[in-house]
Amino acid sequence: MNFFYFASPSTFYRLAGILAPWCFAVAAILGAAGLYVGLVQAPTDAQQGEVYRVIFIHVPAAWMSMFLYFVMACYGAMSLTFNTRLAAMMARALAPTGAMFTFVALWTGAFWGRPTWGAYWVWDARLTSELVLLFLYFGFIALGNAFEDPRRGDRAAALLALIGVVNLPIIYFSVLWWNTLHQGSSVSFKGTSMHVSMLTGMLLMAFAFWSYSIGTALARVRTIILERERRTRWVRAL
Amino acid sequence: MNHDFYIWMSYGMTALVIAAEIAWLRLHRAQALRRIEEERDLEAQD
Amino acid sequence: MSAVAAGSFSGAFRWAFARDLRLSWRHPGETMLMVAFFVLVASLFPLGVGAEPQLLQRIGPGVIWVCALLAAFLSLPALFAGDYADGTLEQMLLSPHPMSGWVSGKIAAHWMASGIPLTLLSPFLALQYGLDAGTLTILACALALGTPLLSLLGAACAALTLGARGAGMLLALLALPLFVPVLIFGAGAAEAQSSGLSPSPHLSLLGAGLIVGAMALPAAACVAIRIALD
Amino acid sequence: MNALEARGLACSRGGIPLFRDVSFALTSGEWIAVRGQNGSGKTTLLRCASGLTRFDAGEVLWNGQDAGTGPIAFRAQLLYAGHAAGIKDDLTAMENLRDALALRAGAPTNEALRGALAQVGLDRHRHLPARRLSAGQRRRIGLARLALDPAMLWVLDEPLTALDDAGQTIFSDLLQRHLARGGLALVATHHEVAPAPARELRLVP
Numbered sequence: 001m002n003f004f005y006f007a008s009p010s011t012f013y014r015l016a017g018i019l020a021p022w023c024f025a026v027a028a029i030l031g032a033a034g035l036y037v038g039l040v041q042a043p044t045d046a047q048q049g050e051v052y053r054v055i056f057i058h059v060p061a062a063w064m065s066m067f068l069y070f071v072m073a074c075y076g077a078m079s080l081t082f083n084t085r086l087a088a089m090m091a092r093a094l095a096p097t098g099a100m101f102t103f104v105a106l107w108t109g110a111f112w113g114r115p116t117w118g119a120y121w122v123w124d125a126r127l128t129s130e131l132v133l134l135f136l137y138f139g140f141i142a143l144g145n146a147f148e149d150p151r152r153g154d155r156a157a158a159l160l161a162l163i164g165v166v167n168l169p170i171i172y173f174s175v176l177w178w179n180t181l182h183q184g185s186s187v188s189f190k191g192t193s194m195h196v197s198m199l200t201g202m203l204l205m206a207f208a209f210w211s212y213s214i215g216t217a218l219a220r221v222r223t224i225i226l227e228r229e230r231r232t233r234w235v236r237a238l
Numbered sequence: 239m240n241h242d243f244y245i246w247m248s249y250g251m252t253a254l255v256i257a258a259e260i261a262w263l264r265l266h267r268a269q270a271l272r273r274i275e276e277e278r279d280l281e282a283q284d
Numbered sequence: 285m286s287a288v289a290a291g292s293f294s295g296a297f298r299w300a301f302a303r304d305l306r307l308s309w310r311h312p313g314e315t316m317l318m319v320a321f322f323v324l325v326a327s328l329f330p331l332g333v334g335a336e337p338q339l340l341q342r343i344g345p346g347v348i349w350v351c352a353l354l355a356a357f358l359s360l361p362a363l364f365a366g367d368y369a370d371g372t373l374e375q376m377l378l379s380p381h382p383m384s385g386w387v388s389g390k391i392a393a394h395w396m397a398s399g400i401p402l403t404l405l406s407p408f409l410a411l412q413y414g415l416d417a418g419t420l421t422i423l424a425c426a427l428a429l430g431t432p433l434l435s436l437l438g439a440a441c442a443a444l445t446l447g448a449r450g451a452g453m454l455l456a457l458l459a460l461p462l463f464v465p466v467l468i469f470g471a472g473a474a475e476a477q478s479s480g481l482s483p484s485p486h487l488s489l490l491g492a493g494l495i496v497g498a499m500a501l502p503a504a505a506c507v508a509i510r511i512a513l514d
Numbered sequence: 515m516n517a518l519e520a521r522g523l524a525c526s527r528g529g530i531p532l533f534r535d536v537s538f539a540l541t542s543g544e545w546i547a548v549r550g551q552n553g554s555g556k557t558t559l560l561r562c563a564s565g566l567t568r569f570d571a572g573e574v575l576w577n578g579q580d581a582g583t584g585p586i587a588f589r590a591q592l593l594y595a596g597h598a599a600g601i602k603d604d605l606t607a608m609e610n611l612r613d614a615l616a617l618r619a620g621a622p623t624n625e626a627l628r629g630a631l632a633q634v635g636l637d638r639h640r641h642l643p644a645r646r647l648s649a650g651q652r653r654r655i656g657l658a659r660l661a662l663d664p665a666m667l668w669v670l671d672e673p674l675t676a677l678d679d680a681g682q683t684i685f686s687d688l689l690q691r692h693l694a695r696g697g698l699a700l701v702a703t704h705h706e707v708a709p710a711p712a713r714e715l716r717l718v719p
Contacts, residue, residue: 050241053245054244058248083568103255104251104255111244111251115241115244135457135461142457143448143458146451148528149527150528152514155514156445159444160441160444162504163462166500167462167465170465171464174465175468177468216259216263219267223263226267226270230273231530236274236278299617307602307605310604310605370601371599372600374598377566378566378589380618514566514567
């Protein structure tokens with residue numbers, strides 16, 4: 001059984017209050033280190049020049065966007081099967097951060113693609129499925145907020161996340177297939193041999209984003225708990 | 239070729255979006271707290 | 285009076301299928317409007333992009349697919365909303381038959397009233413776009429396989445938006461991204477045929493998707509309806 | 515002999531508690547009137563008892579078996595009629611009645627349908643589309659359904675709304691017949707109904 005199954009919102013509220021600042025601190029430190037390694041230490045790429053430095057945010061953001069959707073769907077499944085309030089709130093708290101990272105991945109991808117491929121947008125499988133992912137996030141957030149009863153929104157959105165997580169690989173492969181049919185050669189990341197400091201910078205940034213996501217999710221779930229439980233005695237006593 | 243524009247646009251937008259999210263989180267929390275406060279005051283009046 | 289035959293999937297399926305078809309038969313206007321929308325939008329494209337025969341031939345399958353997809357989408361908000369408002373869904377949920385039977389029947393009826401007219405009409409539009417006989421046949425086949433999948437996916441999303449604020453726009457936001465693979469394989473089949481490749485991989489994938497969807501998606505719609513009625 | 519029992523039911527909607535610790539027991543030949551002001555949770559209680567709405571605490575037992583999740587054996591014996599009667603405007607009274615019965619138990623013969631419609635005074639209107647019927651006449655289609663459905667447990671939400679005196683008498687007769695054959699009924703109503711209820715369940719917000 002999972003941790004959230006036993007934790008009541010009031011104890012989790014306090015726990016999240018203690019954990020969230022630490023997560024933000026770790027994110028800031030890792031982010032600073034990652035930026036230093038990525039922007040100062042890592043050498044200029046022989047083929048792409050300086051612009052490759054965008055990948056230090058682009059790749060981690062793309063990872064996070066997909067990973068967060070998966071985590072969100074797991075929380076959704078948990079909330080549907082065990083009917084736990086906290087899991088549903090966590091799923092709702094993760095969605096805006098996931099959408100934010102999806103947007104960042106798309107934006108930085110466009111500004112990386114312009115100098116390297118010569119176009120802000122190409123109908124590449126990765127980009128297209130990332131765009132669809134952004135709409136899946138928007139759908140999740142909109143569906144969750146579309147009901148008078150927040151519990152109703154929780155459960156509908158959780159089911160949508162599950163449908164979406166099953167569909168995401170299908171969407172990715174269908175777009176990949178469509179792309180190879182139409183363009184012949186797909187644009188890819190290969191051709192650059194990665195310097196160690198590039199990899200280090202990317203991993204540091206990935207962990208920084210990770211820590212940031214946990215921090216924002218915890219901070220947001222605290223607010224959600226306050227809103228939902230505002231009539232209970234423990235919130236009144238705060 | 240100078241790529242500063244693209245790098246600045248990428249990093250700048252990321253910083254902006256993260257700042258916006260944190261500001262929104264704080265605003266959201268302040269709203270929730272204010273609402274609790276208001277309801278508590280209303281009940282105290284009753 | 286016949287005894288209570290509890291737990292009959294096929295009974296539930298037939299009831300919902302027959303009733304929904306009867307209702308859309310009483311009101312053929314909705315299907316007619318959908319068909320008119322399909323033809324109208326498909327006819328607007330040449331006006332927008334120009335009437336060069338080569339261009340039309342190339343974009344034809346894709347345009348017809350997108351129009352069919354949007355037309356099929358139009359009737360989705362009403363799929364469960366009427367039965368939700370008048371209490372029929374409650375009766376279905378409380379009947380001694382499995383909910384998936386009712387839902388599958390309703391989805392099948394939706395396909396009969398939307399997918400089949402669109403499929404039957406598509407060859408005429410394909411002629412407008414100057415597609416050859418082979419492409420035209422494959423396009424109709426792809427629509428015949430793909431539109432039930434649209435109905436299934438759309439039904440799950442329609443059930444999720446029951447009772448939501450702004451349900452129509454929300455349904456578009458939920459359903460259209462999920463329609464992407466269907467569109468890609470459906471339009472891909474016709475395009476492969478017209479460019480001299482075999483359309484069978486696309487059609488097999490659509491068929492496989494249809495089988496998986498027909499098994500999984502009614503169950504998802506049932507869970508969504510249960511949530512809506514809670 | 516059938517029995518419906520609820521123990522310690524509690525339910526809240528949208529974070530607001532509606533009722534707590536509601537218990538009742540009902541056996542064959544009895545009916546319970548659920549009373550309370552508007553918004554006191556009568557409808558929610560009926561929906562909880564029939565397995566539509568999930569409750570926060572407590573249990574519902576049908577013949578000693580858990581019925582909270584709506585098992586088939588329970589649903590086969592349950593006739594629930596809520597605010598919305600499941601009537602389609604485009605279908606005639608006859609078709610609506612036949613559909614409503616076929617949905618649960620299998621369609622009776624046309625003679626039986628006609629008989630039931632005649633009993634509730636809709637014989638002349640049976641081929642009119644439901645949109646042309648008045649609110650009370652639409653309610654009477656629901657009464658005809660009560661007359662024909664073999665379910666043992668009725669859960670009715672305000673069955674007398676929009677019915678005139680004659681309609682209310684018809685309902686009383688149907689309820690009496692139902693109880694006489696060993697049926698059970700849980701009815702939320704503001705009206706006084708002729709066979710007096712075995713118990714009254716009063717919900718206070």
